[in-house]
Amino acid sequence: MPFRLEARGQNSVLWSWLSPVIAILATLIVSTALFAAMGKPAGDALYTFVVAPASSLNGLAELGVKAAPLVLIGVGLAIGFRANVWNIGAEGQLILGAIVGGGIGLAAGDREGFWILPAMILGGAVGGALWAAIPALLKTHFNASEILTSLMLNYVAQLLLIYLVVGPWKDPEGYGFPQTRLFGDAATMPILISGTRVHLGVLAALIAVALGWLLHAKTLLGFQLRVLGQAPRAAAYAGFSGAGLTWFALLLGGALAGLAGIFEAAGPIGQLTPSISPGYGFTAIIVAFLGRLNPVGVLLGGIVLALSYLGGEQAQIALGLPKAITGIYQGVLLFFLLAADLLVGYRIRLVKRVPAGGAA
């Protein structure tokens, strides 16, 4: 073997930023080959997939709308993952945010009032945080793995949502279909750029990135969370409260996911239905890792993932490629990201071949 992997001893900052770039480049090369193999002109296909979706104001707006929930959730998850708090329940927390915030909006009905939207948004954050409080409690009091408890609560949340929209909250004029009434005007997220669907949630995602970065890079709390993740015993010796930090990470992640839920429900959707989220809570896990568990990186990761969805649709519309191409694209991207991540902790050394005779 002329090459050898050598531990760096310390993670390379340079490579932790280069690795996603390499992964994206490698994905572009492989997907180009893939398009070519499917008989589509590679340049056209790549343009359709990567450039076309973002080449108009409306396209950019849609990119923001699609990325917003991913980024909001991703920021919260990234901060938690840094602290070794593995919240896999963002999907459920998103749903609870939509239920609590949406419940307030439905109760408001057609009433007017400046307080309705703030109350819904607050309700969304509280709903998500309360749902995340369950795994936090089970973790800190019973040492139950938050991975399992938060994951399973996703299903409970989904069933609760279905119960509400086919049961007590069902639209009485909806022919028995599983949906609530539409939110009133005062309970609908304002559009920030007229003619597009850019709503308050897109702005909220950007604010979350900024605040997340401040917390992560500039505060003692952010430092404590990182120490807890990298060296739990050192954190304990330093007198940081592991339980307190776990609570904080889960509540923060839950609140942000809940916000994403209410922004979706009262934004582009406009009512509660059984399908508020096409799996944003799970996709955001990928986004968090794609963004190196750094809030600014999460913003970029969210945009890349959102682009892959929009590009997948464009590829179907313009080129007649199947939907599976989106999944393949995302899979290839993750594959290369994980592979390139090796270079963060290791360097590749060229080993000089030692002649068979050995000693001189």
Added chain:
Amino acid sequence: MQMKRRTFAKGLMAGAGLVAAPRLITSARAADPFKAAWIYVGPVGDFGWSYQHDVGRKAVEAALGDQVKTTYVESVPEGADAERVLRDLATAGNKIIFATSFGFWQPALKVAKQFPDVKFEHATGYKRADNLATYNIRFYEGRYIQGVIAGKMSKSGIVGYIGSVPIPEVIMGMNAFLAGMRTIRPDAKIKMVMINAWYDPGKEADAAKALIDQGADIVAQHTDSPAPLQTAHDRGIKGFGQASDMIKFAPDSQLTSSIDHWDDYYVTRVKAAMDGSWKSGDVWDGLKSGMLKMAPYTNMPDDVKALAEKTEAGIKSGEIMIFIGPMKAQDGTVKIAEGQMLDDGAIAKMDWLAEGVEGQLPK
């Protein structure tokens, strides 16, 4: 309210006058085909609901050749994404767009407003606009025939029924099935499970197994994959396919299957959009017009087959009415009195399960 397909045919003939002629010539140019698009809630490979709509799309291509260019987008989630996909399709120059799942109603309504020159069609919905029509199939007619067959074929008198979501369409199908079965066996029962999804082969198969373990010896389904039928096949009992002919998934088990036949409807509507005779409205047709077809009656004795064919003919001729009294709900309240029958409005809003169905609807 219901527009009959004959009306379209008339409109089509009328449209073939002088006014439409120059437009037809332009659209016949190969460089300028008429663009039509579909969005599906599932993958085209589900072999059920979305697959069957795609069969309809291909029929349009076959019938109109290079006069049309069709496009589809599959697995579109029923949420914030559908609106974008519909708008992108309209922007891409499609002149008629079919949204083939109930959850697309609101996006279709919104985008229809933004593109008044584009015709939209929404399957299984009830919200219409000047450029948004709705269409659906009377699936319950096929369920009734399935019930009659089940009444003859079942030994235990218990049918395992895998439902998707508790909407009127699923509920009326279940009640129609039981009504058909009780014409043969007044003691027949349905054990049902709602899996809260339209396409989830894993859950569908699990539900089928659970129902068979509870004594069901016939499996019926209102979900989109062949998984329940395959489970029945593996357990050596009989079942019914859904949406398409699923005989190749269960050659020894499928008794029949209600086949959604969108082909003619799609061809008619695309043609109407091309010649300018397209009008908004609501179509709800079944066996009689051929929008619903039954797969060959297989794996049953000849007398059962004859009875099934007689039932099918009876529904077509209007001799057999499905929702006629007396019919009671689960709690014993009379829902259709002796000698009464339900009108389409009441059928379309059905929210009660018939006596003999075991399992609760969410309240």
